[in-house]
Amino acid sequence: MDATLFSWIAVGALLLASPLLMIMRDWRWVLGLLAVVYLAAFILVSRHWPLGMAVVKLVTGWMGIAALGMTRLSLAPPEAEKGAFLVEGSFFRLFGAALALLIAVSGAAAIEKAIPGIGLPVIVGGLALIGTGLFQLGMTFDVLRVVVGLLVVLSGFEVIYAVVETSILVAALLSAANLGLALAGSYLFLRSSPAAEEVEESL
Amino acid sequence: MTAPAIWIGFPLAVAALALLIPNERVNAALGGVAAVLLSAIALFIPFDSALLIGPFSVKIASSFQILGRSLVLDPANGALLAILYGLAALWFFGSEAAGVARRLVPLGLGVLALMVASIAVEPFLFAAIFIEIAALVSIPLITPPGQAPGRGVMRFLIYQTLAMPFILFAGWMLEGVESSPGDLALTLQAATMLGMGFAFLLAVFPLYNWMPMLAEEASPFVVGFLFWCLPTITIIFGLGFLDRYAWLRSSPVMADTLQLTGVLMVVTGGIWTAFQRHLGRIMAYAAVVETGYIILALSVQPASNAIQIIFLSLIPRGLGLAIWALSLTLLSRKADSLRFTSVQGLARALPLASLGVVLANFSAAGFPLLAGFPPRLALWEGLAGDSVLTAFWLSIGVLGLLTGAVRSMAVLVMASEYTEWGWGETWVQRIMLGVGILGLFILGVFPQAVRPLLEGLPLIFNRLGQ
Known part of the structure; x- marks a missing residue:
């Protein structure tokens, strides 16, 4: 299949996954959607990077998700999380995400002019991730959601930055930053859980 | 090797x-x-x-x-x-x-x-990623076991992380500006990106709200360490940009922007310092003011003078914050919190720690005979020659810091008449604080003592240092 078609499929997945990330209450859904985001970002990055380097991004992202997931698994579910499927204010969040996506789509042409050869799917995908991630960051102080928001913003940035920077060191450092962010998130997640306090008290 | x-x-x-x-x-x-x-x-x-x-x-x-x-x-x-x-x-x-x-x-x-x-x-612009990783490493430092992360920690994480993409993009754009210097739109975009990146990194007005929050949530000593380490080295990184790009260095708009940003930080930080009722938050706002001084110093012309002022403030800032943070830690152990109501009268139980807090605060304000005075004097001289109005605004910030210091002192000594004086600090703590306080005076009275160390520092920058 044509690489461009693949890219547009990846963009479609991003446009679907990034708003859903903001409204899903269950952490399994949130991390699953984040995994989809990384897969789509990998497809977009592989347009400009060698496959080996692009895979590093995917693997690192999924490792981060695994770290967050394993941390969450080790904690008891909070009472509030057992109930509804969607978070409060879902319509507002969807409205915000729609605005972010609209800005991404409408601004893409101008950026394509500024960076020739970047490709429309890369711009739309990158901007959509940055926009929805920033919106998510502005909406909450919940540790998991903040960390996921930051990871989404960084993914969007990396999708676009991959076009202009192909250094191996930068790829390695950005992967380290992504993984570090996920690990820092896991640590904060653990600290914010009442279960963690109980474990510490029992020790 | x-x-x-x-x-x-x-x-x-x-x-x-x-x-x-x-x-x-x-x-x-x-x-x-x-x-x-x-x-x-x-x-x-x-x-x-x-x-x-x-x-x-x-x-x-x-x-x-x-x-x-x-x-x-x-x-x-x-x-x-x-x-x-x-x-x-x-x-x-x-x-x-x-x-x-x-x-x-x-x-x-x-x-x-x-x-x-x-x-x-x-290339030096990759530094942004190292700074991000350093910020991530510092997360366990400010969220100790047994304590849930507060809003200050979350904001710190968000702001430091958002800085990296801005600076990396700006670095790429700046290469474009170098190859086509006449492209004003690209120049403006690159400068804006760079400004945003450093605004997040250096906690520039109004993005410094995480600092006082963090000072309330975490140990004052580790917070003090971060307030010293991160901005100090980030400034060196920022100077690298000015050194590398001549158009950035010589742009009058850039000088004006830096001046306005620095003044805003000094004035707002100073005013907030004056009205705080928490010793940790006072230290945080004073750290904001000190970063404001450094940004303000960047606008001093010629650039070689700016570099001298910035390097002159390196040691006093580090020493002052170390004494301040250590003193606050000792006070926080004795009191429930660092709120004025909790630390009232503690000077009689912890005289040296109380003295450390007050003197470090006065030093940050640039009080004569203390370490902060020589760099502040140099900054005032540099600014007054250029704009009296800027120097006036600077004095508002300094006044705020002095007010904060006087209020802290008043609260700390406000004990009942019959409270006994005592040495609540251990010998090690007394030695650490005593040496530090002595250092504040030595640097204030004999600033030339560190001159051999500072002489070669401008050579780090090929163009700015000339």
């Missing part, structure tokens, strides 16, 4: 070792001795030239290749490394007295090594 291996690799190895050591005292000694050793090597052993030690010849090469890029610490960086690791030694030795050595030594050394890597990496 290469310089990056010594000043980046070795501290990281010591940090890893310190993680395994459960003893507070051993940790503090390990971190302190390692930092002193690194400072002494930077000071006395020349880079890139063979040194004969008995039958052995030792040469410290300045460059280290990694994944096709370089980490470079050239001879001009020697004095800076000596200052950074020398001041870090103060923090690490003091960490035992503050009771945070087990966290501060391993993580603090890691943060410092990564920040040094940010100075060393070539």
Whole structure:
């Protein structure tokens, strides 16, 4: 299949996954959607990077998700999380995400002019991730959601930055930053859980 | 042997070792001795030239290749490394007295090594990623076990992370500006991106709200360490941009922007300091003001004067914050919190710690005879020649800091008449604070004492330093 078609499929997945990330209450859904985001970002990055380097991004992202997931698994579910499927204010969040996506789509042409050869799917995908991630960051102080928001913003940035920077060191450092962010998130997640306090008290 | 291996690799190895050591005292000694050793090597052993030690010849090469890029610490960086690791030694030795050595030594050394890597990496704009990783390493430092992360921690994480994409994009755009200097739109975009990145990194107005929050949530000592370490080295990184790009350096708009930003930080930080009722928040706002001073100093012309002022404030800032943070830690152990209502009258129980808080605050305000005075005087002179109005606004900020200091002093000595005076500090704490306070006076009265260290610092920058 044509690489461009693949890219547009990846963009479609991003446009679907990034708003859903903001409204899903269950952490399994949130991390699953984040995994989809990384897969789509990998497809977009592989347009400009060698496959080996692009895979590093995917693997690192999924490792981060695994770290967050394993941390969450080790904690008891909070009472509030057992109930509804969607978070409060879902319509507002969807409205915000729609605005972010609209800005991404409408601004893409101008950026394509500024960076020739970047490709429309890369711009739309990158901007959509940055926009929805920033919106998510502005909406909450919940540790998991903040960390996921930051990871989404960084993914969007990396999708676009991959076009202009192909250094191996930068790829390695950005992967380290992504993984570090996920690990820092896991640590904060653990600290914010009442279960963690109980474990510490029992020790 | 290469310089990056010594000043980046070795501290990281010591940090890893310190993680395994459960003893507070051993940790503090390990971190302190390692930092002193690194400072002494930077000071006395020349880079890139063979040194004969008995039958052995030792040469410290300045460059280290990694994944096709370089980490470079050239001879001009020697004095800076000596200052950074020398001041870090103060923090690490003091960490035992503050009771945070087990966290501060391993993580603090890691943060410092990564920040040094940010100075060393070539191309220099990749430094943003090292700074981000350093910020991530500092997360466990400010969220100790048994404590849920507060809003300050979350904002710190968000702001530091958002800075990285802005700076990396700006670096790429700046290359475009170099190749087509007439493109005004691109120039404006690049400068805006760069400004946003540094606004997040340096906690520029109004993005500094995480600092007072963090000062309330975490140990004052580790927060003080971050307030010292992160902005100090970020400023050096920022100077690299000014040094590298002539249009940025010579742009009158850039000078005006820096001046306005610096004034905003000094004035708002100073005013907030005056109205706080929490000693930790006062320190945080004073740190904001100090960063404002440095940004303001960047606008001083000629650039060589700006560099001199910035480097002159390196040691007083580090020393002042170390004393302030240690003193606050001791006070916070005695009181429930650092709120005025809790620390009222504590000067009689902890006289030296109380004195440390007040003197460090006065020093930050640039009070005569204290360490902060010479750099403030140089800044006032530099600014007054250019704009009296700016100097006036600066005085508002200074007044705010002085008000904060006087209020702190009034609260700390406000004990009932029959309260006995006593030495609540241990011998180690008294020695640490006593030496630090003495240092504040020595730097204030004899600023030329550190001149040999500061002389070579401008040479780090090929163009700014000339």
